[in-house]
Amino acid sequence: MSTILVVDDDKATRDGVARTLKSDYTVLTAADADEAMAVLNVNAIDLVLTDLRMPGRDGISLLRDIITAHANIPVILLSAYGSIESAVEAMKDGAYDFLTKPINLDHLELVVHRALKQRHLESQNATLRTQLVGQTALGRMLGTSDAMQRIRDRIRQAAPTPATVLIQGPSGTGKELVARAIHALSPRANAPFVAVHCAALAPSLLESELFGHTKGAFTGANENRKGRFELAHGGTLFLDEISEIDLATQVKLLRVLETRTIEPVGSSEPVPIDIRLLAATNRNLAEWVREGKFREDLYFRLNVVDVNLPPLKERGEDLPLLCDAFVREFNPLLGRSILGFESDVLEAFKHYTWPGNVRELRNTVERMMVLAKGDRLTLADIPENILNEHVTIGTPINPISEKDEATRIRVVLNTSKNKTEAARKLGIPLRTLYRRLKTYGIQ
Ligand SMILES: Nc1ncnc2c1ncn2[C@@H]1O[C@H](COP(=O)(O)OP(=O)(O)OP(=O)(O)O)[C@@H](O)[C@H]1O
Ligand SMILES: [Mg+2]
Numbered sequence: 001m002s003t004i005l006v007v008d009d010d011k012a013t014r015d016g017v018a019r020t021l022k023s024d025y026t027v028l029t030a031a032d033a034d035e036a037m038a039v040l041n042v043n044a045i046d047l048v049l050t051d052l053r054m055p056g057r058d059g060i061s062l063l064r065d066i067i068t069a070h071a072n073i074p075v076i077l078l079s080a081y082g083s084i085e086s087a088v089e090a091m092k093d094g095a096y097d098f099l100t101k102p103i104n105l106d107h108l109e110l111v112v113h114r115a116l117k118q119r120h121l122e123s124q125n126a127t128l129r130t131q132l133v134g135q136t137a138l139g140r141m142l143g144t145s146d147a148m149q150r151i152r153d154r155i156r157q158a159a160p161t162p163a164t165v166l167i168q169g170p171s172g173t174g175k176e177l178v179a180r181a182i183h184a185l186s187p188r189a190n191a192p193f194v195a196v197h198c199a200a201l202a203p204s205l206l207e208s209e210l211f212g213h214t215k216g217a218f219t220g221a222n223e224n225r226k227g228r229f230e231l232a233h234g235g236t237l238f239l240d241e242i243s244e245i246d247l248a249t250q251v252k253l254l255r256v257l258e259t260r261t262i263e264p265v266g267s268s269e270p271v272p273i274d275i276r277l278l279a280a281t282n283r284n285l286a287e288w289v290r291e292g293k294f295r296e297d298l299y300f301r302l303n304v305v306d307v308n309l310p311p312l313k314e315r316g317e318d319l320p321l322l323c324d325a326f327v328r329e330f331n332p333l334l335g336r337s338i339l340g341f342e343s344d345v346l347e348a349f350k351h352y353t354w355p356g357n358v359r360e361l362r363n364t365v366e367r368m369m370v371l372a373k374g375d376r377l378t379l380a381d382i383p384e385n386i387l388n389e390h391v392t393i394g395t396p397i398n399p400i401s402e403k404d405e406a407t408r409i410r411v412v413l414n415t416s417k418n419k420t421e422a423a424r425k426l427g428i429p430l431r432t433l434y435r436r437l438k439t440y441g442i443q
Contacts, residue, residue, distance in 0.1 A: 007050035033057035137184035145315035159185035169309025172359030175280040191235030199244035217266025326365040
């Protein structure tokens with residue numbers, strides 16, 4: 001049952017309105033604006049009916065407070081004859097409607113019913129919107145490999161809970177993407193997502209960046225400044241590169257997580273915080289704990305749920321999908337209409353180690369698209385370093401298939417001045433190269 005708050009300094013009006021609405025709604029009453037705000041702060045109110053003229057703060061001032069603190073509660077004003085102008089004015093401030101006194105009780109019921117119905121629809125839409133945005137964020141994490149499917153499942157499971165998540169994986173594997181997807185699928189999706197790149201800040205700055213500082217706390221602190229914890233209030237705080245936090249700050253962070261309060265630098269006044277914490281690292285944090293570089297107790301607090309992203313090299317089957325997606329992403333941005341890749345390009349990609357993982361792949365595709373002459377990306381468009389590594393790393397380690405070798409030879413030929421240079425890059429005598437060209441029928 002919906003709950004309605006009736007605010008009027010005149011007891012007879014309050015009681016009259018309450019009596020009319022009582023059969024269909026829970027009704028609470030207040031005699032002035034301050035009392036109304038007090039009631040609003042501790043009750044889940046669905047709608048407010050307030051008198052316009054009251055001793056102390058008037059209905060418009062109350063309306064503004066409600067809009068600031070409880071944006072989606074509809075407010076209906078009750079105005080005596082003669083103050084209609086102010087009531088109309090209040091509509092511009094965001095009032096849902098106004099009724100003139102003496103109140104027509106049938107009309108009152110109708111307007112209240114309509115406002116509540118609209119509010120219900122709006123909140124339903126907001127929920128749907130959140131689900132949609134969440135699905136979209138998850139949809140941006142491409143990959144059909146088992147690893148990626150497991151990661152998406154883990155995100156779906158963990159997102160709705162308040163659990164801290166530790167996201168681990170080498171550089172460029174999508175840790176930030178995971179963090180954003182978790183936030184987008186969580187009940188905090190409409191509140192802020194605040195990211196802190198811990199490695200980018202000197203230890204002395206990191207503490208005030210996280211917890212804020214008071215005016216005069218240190219040289220240069222010219223005014224009070226809120227930290228990221230406070231800025232993320234109600235939302236999600238993402239601590240990226242968490243391994244880079246020095247031991248002293250680790251102790252403070254642990255205390256914050258235990259007490260759920262922060263103390264800005266220069267203040268001993270604890271400030272309560274309400275955040276969901278996500279952390280990421282491209283180090284093996286368990287190893288750092290063993291080596292004494294990271295506090296074990298903090299590690300356990302962070303690692304309630306873990307998401308481990310494998311290097312791109314270990315999920316080569318995701319390459320075609322990713323490449324395709326990046327081409328489609330960059331075509332409009334670069335004003336190009338690249339259709340796709342020659343198949344031996346993907347072959348060459350599969351042999352490369354991708355130390356920069358998905359980020360490197362994305363940058364590589366973009367660069368190839370900028371420089372490409374035709375409307376398909378070919379071996380000739382692949383940056384030299386990828387080809388070279390593809391050769392030197394691939395050759396000695398794995399016994400290679402004929403198909404792989406043929407591709408490799410074609411790739412190297414394409415980027416060499418002549419066959420002598422190609423043979424040198426391949427690490428085989430020129431004579432052998434000629435023989436292979438014949439075997440594989442390469443021109
Ligand atoms: N599975 C994926 N599908 C599509 N794009 C991805 C995927 N993983 C990563 N990316 C893209 O790769 C780039 C790097 O991802 P992200 O910034 O999340 O990596 P990271 O792990 O945080 O890297 P770093 O450790 O360097 O901070 C981004 O452009 C991101 O959109
Ligand atoms: Mg990152």
